[in-house]
Amino acid sequence: MSVVRTYQEELQFLEKLTPHSWRIKKGFVPNMKVEGVFYINDPLEKLMFDELRQFCTFKGVGGFLPGMKQIGNVAALPGIIHKSIGLPDIHSGYGFAIGNMAAFDMSDPKSVVSPGGVGFDINCGVRLLRTNLTEKDVAPLKEQLAQSLFDHIPVGVGSKGVIPMNANDLEEALEMGVDWSLREGYAWAEDKEHCEEYGRMLNADPSKVSTKAKKRGLPQLGTLGAGNHYAEIQVVEEIYNKGAALKMGIEFPGQVCVMIHSGSRGFGHQVATDALVAMEKAMKRDQIEVNDRQLACARIQSQEGQNYLKSMAAAANFAWVNRSSMTFLTRQAFAKMFNTTPDDLDMHVIYDVSHNIAKVEEHMLDGKQKTLLVHRKGSTRAFPPHHPLIPVDYQLTGQPVLIGGTMGTCSYVLTGTEQGMNETFGTTCHGAVRTVLLFLPLNVCNL
Numbered sequence: 500m501s502v503v504r505t506y507q508e509e510l511q512f513l514e515k516l517t518p519h520s521w522r523i524k525k526g527f528v529p530n531m532k533v534e535g536v537f538y539i540n541d542p543l544e545k546l547m548f549d550e551l552r553q554f555c556t557f558k559g560v561g562g563f564l565p566g567m568k569q570i571g572n573v574a575a576l577p578g579i580i581h582k583s584i585g586l587p588d589i590h591s592g593y594g595f596a597i598g599n600m601a602a603f604d605m606s607d608p609k610s611v612v613s614p615g616g617v618g619f620d621i622n623c624g625v626r627l628l629r630t631n632l633t634e635k636d637v638a639p640l641k642e643q644l645a646q647s648l649f650d651h652i653p654v655g656v657g658s659k660g661v662i663p664m665n666a667n668d669l670e671e672a673l674e675m676g677v678d679w680s681l682r683e684g685y686a687w688a689e690d691k692e693h694c695e696e697y698g699r700m701l702n703a704d705p706s707k708v709s710t711k712a713k714k715r716g717l718p719q720l721g722t723l724g725a726g727n728h729y730a731e732i733q734v735v736e737e738i739y740n741k742g743a744a745l746k747m748g749i750e751f752p753g754q755v756c757v758m759i760h761s762g763s764r765g766f767g768h769q770v771a772t773d774a775l776v777a778m779e780k781a782m783k784r785d786q787i788e789v790n791d792r793q794l795a796c797a798r799i800q801s802q803e804g805q806n807y808l809k810s811m812a813a814a815a816n817f818a819w820v821n822r823s824s825m826t827f828l829t830r831q832a833f834a835k836m837f838n839t840t841p842d843d844l845d846m847h848v849i850y851d852v853s854h855n856i857a858k859v860e861e862h863m864l865d866g867k868q869k870t871l872l873v874h875r876k877g878s879t880r881a882f883p884p885h886h887p888l889i890p891v892d893y894q895l896t897g898q899p900v901l902i903g904g905t906m907g908t909c910s911y912v913l914t915g916t917e918q919g920m921n922e923t924f925g926t927t928c929h930g931a932v933r934t935v936l937l938f939l940p941l942n943v944c945n946l
Contacts, residue, residue: 506555513567523583528571528790535570537585550591564791569596572790578603578610578799580871581864586878586928593619594793597877600926605799605859605870611787612804613796614778614811616874618855619771621811622818623728623762624695625879625901625929626826626851627912629748630833630844632755634734640836644732647836651828652730653722660721662824669717673705676816680823687847690823692890694851695880696858698819700812707810709773716766716817721824728761729903730829733910743896743914747849757833757846758910759825760903762855763818770814774807799872808857815856822851849912850899852879854929860888862924873924881915881927889915902930 512527516536521544523535539547550565564572566589573595574583580602589598594615603610637644653660662685664672672679677698680686691698705713723730735754738744749756763770778795781787781803787796797803826848830841837844857874882889882898889898897914919925 503559504555506552509551509555519587523567523571523574525574528568528575530575530788530790531571532576532579533574533582535567535574535583535585537567537570537589538587539585539589540587543587543589547589563591566591566596566599569594569791570599572794573599573601573616575790576601576603576611576613576794576796577787578607580604580869581924584923584926586923586926588877588928588930592877594791594795595874595876598928600873600875600878600923602860602862602871602873602924603799605872608798608800610799610872611796612799612807612857612872613794613874614771614774614807615794615796616876617771617811617857618876619768620762620764621767621770621855622815622853623767623855624760624818624822624851624853625903626759626822627849627899627901628757628759628826628829628846629849630755630757630846632837632844634753634755636837637732637734637755641732644832644836647832648730648732648829651832652825654725654728654730659718660824661828662721664717664720666713666717669713669720670705672720672820673708673813673816674703675699676703676819677823679816680820680827685827686823690826690848690851692892693848694819695853696815698816698823698851700815700858702809703812703816704809705813707806708770708813712766712769712773712810712814715769716764719764719766720817720821721828722764722821723759723761723825724764729758730825731758731760731910732756733758736909740914744912746892746896747899747912748845748847749849749912756849757829758901758903759822759829761818761821761825763814764821766817767814767855770807770810774803774810777803777806811857815853818853819851850893850901852899852901852929854879860924862920871924873926875926877929878926879929880925881913881919881923882925883915883917883920886915886920886925900927902928 512524514522525531554565570585586598677691733756778797781797881900884897900913902911
């Protein structure tokens with residue numbers, strides 16, 4: 500339980516490092532193993548501090564924990580290394596704040612994995628497709644094209660997919676990810692090359708997934724869902740780095756692109772729910788104490804920890820198959836509307852990034868190579884040029900980073916940098932809070 504202090508007392512634990520970053524000192528919440536840091540702009544800074552002020556005013560009774568407190572609570576988890584980090588669009592979430600990332604030392608037997616650090620919509624992510632169409636080509640058909648997308652892609656709570664799938668197909672898709680889509684003819688060979696993890700987590704084990712999760716997922720493949728998920732027709736408004744943009748096939752202002760934001764639907768939600776139940780028992784057995792019960796966790800090397808990582812990977816593969824299926828349906832919708840083929844429309848995948856995921860990665864820390872379990876919740880991987888885990892096409896530019904705007908504002912395509920790698924383990928914000936099927940501008944620049 501956090502100690503409730505006055506707002507002025509809380510401010511003693513916060514220090515402004517730069518115009519856009521703040522340090523959270525140890526002692527802000529009990530048992531912090533490392534410090535926290537969060538990156539924000541001026542409007543978000545006001546929101547973050549207003550949230551903390553309100554929390555202090557009501558003495559922590561009712562409502563939800565402020566994002567700053569959640570960053571601090573994550574810093575108190577066993578095995579955390581470096582810092583608990585809040586990215587630029589951070590806001591309160593379940594356990595971890597949304598936009599909170601943290602890395603745990605795989606060599607520390609006490610290190611934990613927490614479903615709250617991944618989220619319920621496992622591998623919720625964004626995929627960007629390019630086309631050779633212009634805004635002038637699309638403008639006269641805007642309404643019809645939007646309707647065509649609605650006709651092809653099921654949307655809304657409880658929506659059911661049109662991709663044929665039985666129980667055996669689902670088992671294979673959970674293990675194979677995009678490779679299943681490729682085998683079944685729902686993806687192009689080059690799509691795989693432009694997905695994070697190449698669209699497949701190899702540690703996936705469908706046998707660790709409950710029957711209930713499989714039943715929820717089976718009818719939902721190829722569906723958008725609800726909430727802030729969307730399939731959106733976008734227009735390139737401005738290009739800041741022409742060289743990087745050309746590498747991605749983004750060639751000129753006015754070019755039409757399609758952005759798809761969705762995840763693992765009810766399947767991922769059930770995987771997370773099942774894991775939280777198992778981990779509450781494991782915490783009692785292993786005497787793991789946390790500041791917030793929403794941070795239920797298990798030792799990485801425990802049976803519960805390994806089962807979660809294998810089932811989470813299966814859910815991640817489901818999400819990649821889901822976005823691949825919607826890519827197939829989007830290509831069909833455009834081909835039908837323009838009476839040609841998706842190939843002739845140059846509808847290639849620029850990149851597919853994950854938001855809610857935990858992965859084992861190698862990172863340099865204090866001059867030493869460390870194997871870490873990196874939790875990214877509501878945050879996006881952003882690896883720099885020459886990193887071995889990004890596609891050959893982007894070795895010179897850095898990994899494409901897709902940042903969706905809010906309703907009526909721009910989306911951005913960025914590239915990862917060495918500075919981001921050093922400060923945040925190659926991570927930035929995700930920024931997607933919108934509704935479906937809109938025409939919005941797209942900007943291309945460096946991170």
